[in-house]
Amino acid sequence: MSTYFSMSMFDNPALRYLAYAVVALLLSVVHMVFLKYVSVQSVTPDLLLLLVVWAALMEGQYVGMIVGFGAGLLFDMLTTDVLGSNALAKTLAGFMAGYFYREGMGLATIGSYRLLLIVTFTGFLHNLVYFFFYIKPMQTSFWEFFLVNGVATTLYTTVVATFPMLLVNRRNEW
Amino acid sequence: MQRLFEFVVRYRNYITLALLVVISFSLMSVGELSRLGGFRAVVVGSIGWMQSVFAWVPNPVALQSENTALRELNLQLSIESARYRQAMVENATLRSMLELLPHTDYSMIAADVVGKTTAELRNFATINRGSVHGVEMGMPCITDAGLVGIVVGTSENYAVIRLLENRDTRIAARVHRSSVDGIVHWQGDAFLSLKDVPKNADVKAGDVVVSSRFSTRFPANIVIGTVAFVADVENSVFQRILVRPMADASTLSQVFVVRWQPDPERVALEDRVVQRPTDRGQAGGGR
Numbered sequence: 001m002s003t004y005f006s007m008s009m010f011d012n013p014a015l016r017y018l019a020y021a022v023v024a025l026l027l028s029v030v031h032m033v034f035l036k037y038v039s040v041q042s043v044t045p046d047l048l049l050l051l052v053v054w055a056a057l058m059e060g061q062y063v064g065m066i067v068g069f070g071a072g073l074l075f076d077m078l079t080t081d082v083l084g085s086n087a088l089a090k091t092l093a094g095f096m097a098g099y100f101y102r103e104g105m106g107l108a109t110i111g112s113y114r115l116l117l118i119v120t121f122t123g124f125l126h127n128l129v130y131f132f133f134y135i136k137p138m139q140t141s142f143w144e145f146f147l148v149n150g151v152a153t154t155l156y157t158t159v160v161a162t163f164p165m166l167l168v169n170r171r172n173e174w
Numbered sequence: 175m176q177r178l179f180e181f182v183v184r185y186r187n188y189i190t191l192a193l194l195v196v197i198s199f200s201l202m203s204v205g206e207l208s209r210l211g212g213f214r215a216v217v218v219g220s221i222g223w224m225q226s227v228f229a230w231v232p233n234p235v236a237l238q239s240e241n242t243a244l245r246e247l248n249l250q251l252s253i254e255s256a257r258y259r260q261a262m263v264e265n266a267t268l269r270s271m272l273e274l275l276p277h278t279d280y281s282m283i284a285a286d287v288v289g290k291t292t293a294e295l296r297n298f299a300t301i302n303r304g305s306v307h308g309v310e311m312g313m314p315c316i317t318d319a320g321l322v323g324i325v326v327g328t329s330e331n332y333a334v335i336r337l338l339e340n341r342d343t344r345i346a347a348r349v350h351r352s353s354v355d356g357i358v359h360w361q362g363d364a365f366l367s368l369k370d371v372p373k374n375a376d377v378k379a380g381d382v383v384v385s386s387r388f389s390t391r392f393p394a395n396i397v398i399g400t401v402a403f404v405a406d407v408e409n410s411v412f413q414r415i416l417v418r419p420m421a422d423a424s425t426l427s428q429v430f431v432v433r434w435q436p437d438p439e440r441v442a443l444e445d446r447v448v449q450r451p452t453d454r455g456q457a458g459g460g461r
Contacts, residue, residue: 029221032225034228037231041364042339061187066190073201077217083202084197087194088202095191135362
């Protein structure tokens, strides 16, 4: 991906943000229109979380948070839920993922098994925050709900994260 | 000034995090997206159009599940059909004897489900009927099996249904056999939960649960599901009752929107009463 971002047009930060916005919009639409085909008991992978982790690992904590907030807000708008709940969870996910940022080592991290560990870690945090607000109107146990649905969503997202990991891994080898 | 600038630069990430968290909480206090007005109609219309474009793509898991459900429903309906024929005759006779009014039939709008959205356990369905067809926010949606949800967003040609499997589901319900009242919630898995039913209430597995006449969101006597599990809970005055929804959300392909809206005068009165500060603790909201 550094090869993509080292292209001249992506040297401009504004264009990079625009690219992230376009990718976030595309992933949101894919999430809403196509992910029903791969849902398991209503559990789907969180593609936007992968984008946030990607941005944080490539560009650092600051950009990770901004991308997380923007992508989360966009998703809240498209999925007709409480505005701000996904924005908050993904902002925190971007912040935490940013701790794993190493300058110039983004692709190496993404192309290794470390990506899976980071996605699992940030996924847990993201879902912990998100489901805390999600479950508030329900009369059910938070931990019971989180252990079933939060863990399942995190694991599913981690499984899907193997695709970008393998893709980048192969590109790194070239 | 220089020190302040250095401070901001040094702690840029933490300041940004704090700012974004505050903005997120502020947005959450705004509440549902419906308050954003026309934007929602644009979102519903755009997503509905995209889902209808790809509606032809088959979902083998859903088809298999639908097939199984339809076979079971067919068997069940054929048994019930025979019983109903007998019951209708008896009912007509008894009603004429008691001089009761006939049942009210609701007008319905048939619609195809063009898309389903499973976004982080929020289950919605998009149908190809909208405001130009008479679909309005708050109208209940049913299938031949029973209640499936409520219309939460409309555009001209599409509407979004919030399915029963949703955290905001709260329906005033009644056990049909024993007339025991309770509140149906979704508890995050395949079952609904019938809450607030005392331990001494007469509820058994297999009982049919219907919408209650106390509901301000749904007409009375729409089938919601059947009781699947009843158990006592220690240190509680209530029973734990799980309800299996009659309509399978994963197999939805056609629905009927019921042209029914709650009596606005009643809703306004009840909202006014439950919003009084002294009564806030008893507010049920959206039943």
